Amino acid sequence: MPITSVLLNVDDVARSVDFYTRHLRAQVVGEATDERAVLDLVTGTLELVRLGGDRSSSTWVPDDLQRGFRHVGFKVDSVDTYVSELKASEVEFHLEPIEATGDVRITFFYDPDGTLLELVERDLHYTEVLDQRLVEQERALGVPSRPRFDHVAVTVEELDATQERYAPLGFSLMGTIAQPHDPRGFDIAYLRSQDTVLEVFTYGVEKTQRAPQLDAPGFVAAVVTGVAEDADAFSVVGERAGHRVLVDADGFPTAV
Numbered sequence: 001m002p003i004t005s006v007l008l009n010v011d012d013v014a015r016s017v018d019f020y021t022r023h024l025r026a027q028v029v030g031e032a033t034d035e036r037a038v039l040d041l042v043t044g045t046l047e048l049v050r051l052g053g054d055r056s057s058s059t060w061v062p063d064d065l066q067r068g069f070r071h072v073g074f075k076v077d078s079v080d081t082y083v084s085e086l087k088a089s090e091v092e093f094h095l096e097p098i099e100a101t102g103d104v105r106i107t108f109f110y111d112p113d114g115t116l117l118e119l120v121e122r123d124l125h126y127t128e129v130l131d132q133r134l135v136e137q138e139r140a141l142g143v144p145s146r147p148r149f150d151h152v153a154v155t156v157e158e159l160d161a162t163q164e165r166y167a168p169l170g171f172s173l174m175g176t177i178a179q180p181h182d183p184r185g186f187d188i189a190y191l192r193s194q195d196t197v198l199e200v201f202t203y204g205v206e207k208t209q210r211a212p213q214l215d216a217p218g219f220v221a222a223v224v225t226g227v228a229e230d231a232d233a234f235s236v237v238g239e240r241a242g243h244r245v246l247v248d249a250d251g252f253p254t255a256v
Contacts (some may be wrong), residue, residue, distance in 0.1 A: 001170045001193055001225045001226040002044070002149075002170070002193045002194040002196040002224075003044055003149075003152060003193070003196040003198070003222045003223065004045070004225060005046065005223035006046050006047070006072055006149070006152065006219070006222055007044040007047045007220040007221045007241065007243060008048055008049070008111075008113065008220060008239065009049055009113065009216065009218060009219075009240075010048045010050060010217065011050070011112070011113055011217060012050070012112070013033070013034055013036065013037050013050050015112055015217070016112055017037050017039065017048065019047075019111055019112050020041075022085075022089075023085060023089070024068050024074060024082075024146075026039035026041050026046065027039065028040075034238035036048065036050065036241065037048070041074065041146040041148060042147075042149060043141075043148060043150070044076055044149035044196055045149075047125070047223070049217070051147045051217060054215060055123060055215045055217070056213055056216045058114060058213060058216040058217055058218055059211070059213065060114070060210065060213075061208075062094060064203075064223075064233055065155065065206075065208060066208045067154075067155050067156060067207050067209050067210065067250040067252075068154060068209075068212075069153075069219045069252055070154055070155055070199075070201060070255075071152075071155060072115065072116070072117055072118070072149075072151075072153075073118040073151040073153060073199065074118065074119055074148060074149055074150055075120050075144050075148045075150045076119045076147050077116065077143045077144060077145070078121060079105045079120075080097060083096075087096050091110070092110045093107065093108065094108035094116055095108040095110045098185075101127075101188060102125050102127075102177050103108075103122060103124070104122045104123075105120075105121040106121070107119050108225060113217040114217055114218045115218045115219050119147070123139055123230050124175070124190070126174075126176060126190070127175075127177050127178040128175060129174075130173045130176070131174055131192075134174040134175075135175060137192075138174070141195065149196065150196065151190075151197035151199045152199065152222045153198075153199040154199070154201065154250065154252045155199060155201040155203070155250070156252075157207065157249070158202070159200060162189065162198075162200055162248075162250070163189075165233040165234075165249075166191055166198060169224055169227060170193040170194070170226070171193045171198055172193070174190045174191065174197070176188065176189045176190070177190075184203045184204060184205045185202075185203055185204020185205060186202070186203055187202050188200065188202075189202070190225075209250075209252065210251050212237050212245070212253045214238050220240050220245065220253065220255070221245050221253035221254055221255035222252075222254050222255065223243065223255045223256070224255070224256070225253075225256065227246055227254050227256050233249070234248055235247055243256065244256050
């Protein structure tokens with residue numbers, strides 16, 4: 001059961017629709033309103049929901065040592081093409097384009113409500129392949145003609161516990177990328193379910209914990225079919241836009 005959608009709180013639906021359709025070639029599904037819009041990004045959707053007057057300031061910080069949600073990633077045919085367009089619109093960048101471990105070119109930037117987004121060019125070359133069949137499925141997707149939703153990244157305390165938690169939802173360990181140059185003991189694991197990935201960050205240093213926020217701008221939850229509300233690995237924290245939102249031990253929210 002893949003990640004079918006990503007739920008985002010936004011201040012202005014029309015502004016966010018313009019951002020994602022213009023810069024990530026998203027396509028509007030159905031009719032967009034002032035309150036809500038759904039955008040197609042090939043292998044998944046973004047669901048944009050307007051924040052009302054009752055809100056809290058986001059406690060999310062972009063240091064990757066905060067457990068839970070880190071970013072949303074998209075595959076593209078050319079990072080630099082999209083970067084040129086983003087820079088022309090004065091979009092704020094978190095990381096300029098670089099050649100990264102795994103033979104990929106990447107960049108990070110923010111959407112209008114502060115959600116961190118990544119663009120990835122080329123298929124990853126894993127330090128260790130754990131499931132060749134899943135890697136071949138990934139390669140078979142090919143080069144996207146427009147940005148394709150690829151993954152949601154999370155920081156966790158323990159990879160083994162995360163694998164156990166998400167295995168019943170169809171996620172299997174595809175491969176890992178070692179980061180020996182990082183003094184924090186940084187490693188990345190890739191849990192794949194059909195066409196989408198949970199990109200899992202682990203560190204050998206102390207991390208912080210964040211309580212889930214359903215009333216703050218930015219990322220709310222990843223929609224994953226099959227999450228059981230009575231499962232020991234998840235706790236119900238509330239509802240948003242018709243979705244029941246659950247959270248795991250690392251503070252990462254999923255929704256059904």
